[in-house]
Amino acid sequence: MVRIALLSNPRSTGNRAILPRIRSFCANHPEIFHYEVEHVDQIGAALRTIARVEPRVLVINGGDGTVQATLTELYDSDFFRGAPPPVAVLPNGKTNLIALDLGATGDPIEALARVLELAKGDLAEHVVTRELIALSHEPDGMTDSLRPVIGMFLGGAGLAEVMLYCRNKIYPLGLPNWLSHALAAMALLVTLVLGLRAAFLPLKAQPVKVSLIRQGELHGRFSLLIVTTLRKLLLGSSIANGSRTGALQLMVIDQNPWALLRALFAGLFGRLGNGLVRGVHFGRGDEIRIEGDRSSVILDGELFQANTGRPIILRQTSPLPFVRLAA
Structure with missing residues (x-):
């Protein structure tokens, strides 16, 4: 059963060092569906594929541009038929303001492990809504x-x-x-x-x-x-x-x-x-x-x-x- 879908951009600056650990973590946890894109133009296709596995949480692992492109696709398209899963953002960008706002700080692997733990239980008390610009x-x-x-x-x-x-x-x-x-x-x-x-x-x-x-x-x-x-x-x-x-x-x-x-x-x-x-x-x-x-x-x-x-x-x-x- 897929509990979380992880969308990674290997070209983001933060991932150059952390991505091998991310891949190893995902290999040891089959309940994670890991999709890597080489360019933000591929995020639409990635979300279309991710929607088919019906994850409980969508996790974004990339810089500010990756997060923005993902939010734009979620807003503009209907891959999840009007009900997108809650989004988590790993602390992996230069400024990390969105991750900070959502309480994700420190090691991205630890944040990913925390999301996986939450996805195994009742998510309702951990889900917040944010309007977008x-x-x-x-x-x-x-x-x-x-x-x-x-x-x-x-x-x-x-x-x-x-x-x-x-x-x-x-x-x-x-x-x-x-x-x-x-x-x-x-x-x-x-x-x-x-x-x-x-x-x-x-x-x-x-x-x-x-x-x-x-x-x-x-x-x-x-x-x-x-x-x-x-x-x-x-x-x-x-x-x-x-x-x-x-x-x-x-x-x-x-x-x-x-x-x-x-x-x-x-x-x-x-x-x-x-x-x-x-x-x-x-x-x-x-x-x-x-x-x-x-x-x-x-x-x-x-x-x-x-x-x-x-x-x-x-x-x-x-x-x-x-x-x-x-x-």
Whole structure:
């Protein structure tokens, strides 16, 4: 009996070292159906095959791009006839925000063993629902048929530039993830505090306009722009405030060092989103529009650009079940 289906992408950075152990673990547990893809374009075919074995849990083992592509296929297709199994994400990417939100931390093998243990019993108390972000562009008559891209975490403004800087300049150095992220954060602070501009530093964020339907708009240069449906972010902070749940959550920080430092300290002490912080703006909505002059945004690792007159549109999707590993 297949209890879990494991979808792995051998080409993801984290799998280069861990995949032999993953394969060995699966070989010793026949109740795991392991499917490997060489490219994200093969994920649709993989899910079609996985649906035939009717797993109790679908486990994703790959980087941010693998997770995003899998969520997009689950949203856009009906491989499981309207009832997809709950999804678990192994902690195997660069940032692991989705895995962190679901309580999956540490060794991916241990997380996989934990999922298998849960799949043998009553899953109901471990299943949570998360809405997703559907990203699309304003139709222009040529791209109306393009399907939305699905994810759970979008970074824009200065955050997107720092993420690109980290990806293109720091990750190639082969440093540990925590050190890479620390160096990227320091580079951001240097650009904000000292106002330096150089080839070895992140690019300056472009002005953007962020609109929440029926709730007004923000316009200017920002050091950080986040839209997410996750409950937990970096440093264990959360921007889920208020009584509503499930809507898109927005956090924007003005482009000045003091606003960023105030937000950082509020996050460290668990107060981010629970009170007013000068220079930090929060919002919630079912639709958010981002417009700018070639302003970059990154949704779960994939780069998009918001342009003047053709904004990026973010909409909330229906809930998808996930397996939460933490108690």
